Amino acid sequence: MNEESFEDFWSLIEDSRQRADTRDARTDLLRERLAQRSAQDVVRFQIDLHRVRQRVDTWSMWAVAEQIxxxxxxxxxxxxxxxxxxxxxxxxxxxxxxxxxxxxxxxxLKRLTGRPMSDWEDDEWPDWESLDYVAAEAFEKLTGEEEGLEEALDAEGIALPCNPEPSGEEWDVRDPAEAARRLPRLSSMFPLPERDAG
Structure with a gap:
């Protein structure tokens, strides 16, 4: 990993966190910032995003998501x-x-504790789908090429996955007792429903 681009990646993420108060606003800010860079910078951002995302693509993190x-x-x-x-x-x-x-x-997450999911506002859900698309949108804005980012990645021999491929120890993330043992604090905040005895 190119350490200089990696520092730049985190700088962009941190800047969006500091300067915008919703995920949509953060996405807009990132898109604008990236569209002012070179096409190669946008490609590098997407590669770095994939690499940091991949590190949290684990069974333990899936268990966290299951809890929530x-x-x-x-x-x-x-x-x-x-x-x-x-x-x-x-x-x-x-x-x-x-x-x-x-x-x-x-x-x-603390704001969601004890509240039914049906009461969560869209921007409260722990997901950021649009971050997955922001580089492609910035690349198109920069170059006018609709599939430009994908083609640029292909040209570098880089194929990025689009589904989870969790690593690490696989365990039954829907087992309340096992989840409580491995994730005691989150299990307390977001208890899993008990399974039927059948």
Whole structure:
């Protein structure tokens, strides 16, 4: 990983976190900032985004997403949850990477505790789908090429996945007892429903 571009990546993420108060506003800000860069900078941002996202594509993080989603986290939900974790910024991301249960400290999650999911506002959900598209949109704005980013990545021999491919120890993330053992704080905040005895 190019360390200089990696620092720039986190600088852009942090800047969007500091200067915008909704995910849509953060996306707009990132798109505008990237569209003022070179096409190669936008390609590098997408590559760096994929690399940091991939590090939280683990069974432990899927278990966290299951907790928060009440035991009903789909592939898509987990995919966009990973981008939300990246959106926490470098410090939060690294803390959660080291200890997934540390997400219990995040104010964005604390606000959801004890509230039914049906009451969560769209911008409160722990996902950031549009972060997955922001580089492609910036590349198109910069170059006028609709599929330009994908073609640029192909030219570098880079194929990015579009679904979770979790790594690490696989365990039954929907087992309330196992989740409580591995993620005690999040299990307390977002208890999984008990399974039927059948």
């Amino acid at each position: 989603h009440g035991g009903w986290c789909s592939d898509d939900s987990f995919w966009y949850f990973q981008f939300w974790v990246v959106g926490l910024g470098r410090e939060g991301y690294e803390r959660v990477l080291a200890d997934p249960d540390a997400l219990a400290d995040e104010p964005e």
